[in-house]
Amino acid sequence: MTSPPSPHAIAPRADAGPEAAGAAVVIGPGGIGSAVAHELQQQARHGPVWCLGRRTEPALDYAREDSLAHSAAWVAQQCAHACVPLSLLVVATGYLHGPQGQPERSWSHLQADQLAHSFLVNSIGPALILKHFLPLLPRQGPCAAVFLSAKVGSITDNQLGGWYAYRAAKAALNQLVKTASIEQARRNRQSVVVALHPGTVDTALSAPFSKQGLNVRSSQEAARQIVQVISTLDASHNGSFIDPQGQLLPW
Numbered sequence: 535m536t537s538p539p540s541p542h543a544i545a546p547r548a549d550a551g552p553e554a555a556g557a558a559v560v561i562g563p564g565g566i567g568s569a570v571a572h573e574l575q576q577q578a579r580h581g582p583v584w585c586l587g588r589r590t591e592p593a594l595d596y597a598r599e600d601s602l603a604h605s606a607a608w609v610a611q612q613c614a615h616a617c618v619p620l621s622l623l624v625v626a627t628g629y630l631h632g633p634q635g636q637p638e639r640s641w642s643h644l645q646a647d648q649l650a651h652s653f654l655v656n657s658i659g660p661a662l663i664l665k666h667f668l669p670l671l672p673r674q675g676p677c678a679a680v681f682l683s684a685k686v687g688s689i690t691d692n693q694l695g696g697w698y699a700y701r702a703a704k705a706a707l708n709q710l711v712k713t714a715s716i717e718q719a720r721r722n723r724q725s726v727v728v729a730l731h732p733g734t735v736d737t738a739l740s741a742p743f744s745k746q747g748l749n750v751r752s753s754q755e756a757a758r759q760i761v762q763v764i765s766t767l768d769a770s771h772n773g774s775f776i777d778p779q780g781q782l783l784p785w
């Protein structure tokens with residue numbers, strides 16, 4: 535557990551969104567993830583709000599699948615203890631640059647390590663989240679799973695090229711989300727599984743690439759918008775790729 539989201543139950547508002555009746559889990563307490571967890575807690579829309587990451591207890595690290603299984607079992611136990619279903623899952627993990635390398639401007643910069651790490655964090659980890667956490671969503675009633683993706687993962691929208699590993703890994707994430715949305719709808723017709731592009735947000739991930747002229751928002755502002763958009767989601771949005779205003783993006 536991280537410090538921001540405390541595990542006490544908060545009564546959901548009567549006018550809250552479709553997924554607001556139960557507990558919420560945010561995976562990835564980075565710039566956007568911790569702001570989203572804080573915003574969910576501030577708005578008192580949900581029951582308990584839990585945030586899980588590599589430095590929480592339990593720890594969740596994509597490099598170790600057993601840590602995902604253990605974290606999912608912990609969440610199931612907490613939900614049972616609080617007598618609430620898990621009604622919202624937000625996956626806010628991601629990787630663009632780091633010790634493994636920088637985003638590639640040309641195919642000549644492609645490196646196996648950078649590709650492998652990008653796919654681990656942007657696609658394989660979230661795929662294992664599908665496996666371990668989607669079964670925790672209820673079989674009846676509204677619920678939502680929101681995976682933060684990136685517009686640069688859109689194949690249709692790719693006008694500039696570059697950023698091979700990140701683009702490809704987010705495109706793979708988008709396909710995983712779309713595929714899971716179909717399976718999840720068979721389990722619960724009121725559920726919604728979407729990929730969401732948060733816009734350009736001032737975090738460690740974007741810092742080296744925030745050029746003047748870009749509309750860069752604070753993580754708090756982005757989180758408010760993300761939580762607002764989540765509150766408008768219903769089953770008609772299932773399997774879509776949306777921007778921070780809730781508008782459809784091309785895959």
Ligand SMILES: NC(=O)c1ccc[n+]([C@@H]2O[C@H](COP(=O)([O-])OP(=O)(O)OC[C@H]3O[C@@H](n4cnc5c(N)ncnc54)[C@H](OP(=O)(O)O)[C@@H]3O)[C@@H](O)[C@H]2O)c1
Nearest residue numbers: 562563564565566588596627628682684734735737739740
């Ligand atoms: N910021 C932007 O402008 C922007 C734009 C478009 C899309 N996005 C997307 O929005 C999401 C959130 O990005 P952000 O800006 O908040 O990035 P961030 O601050 O760098 O946070 C990234 C999160 O991913 C987690 N993570 C990294 N490697 C992991 C691993 N092996 N196992 C588990 N978790 C791991 C980090 O965990 P630790 O806390 O343990 O390091 C951190 O919580 C990402 O999917 C990103 O691609 C961001």
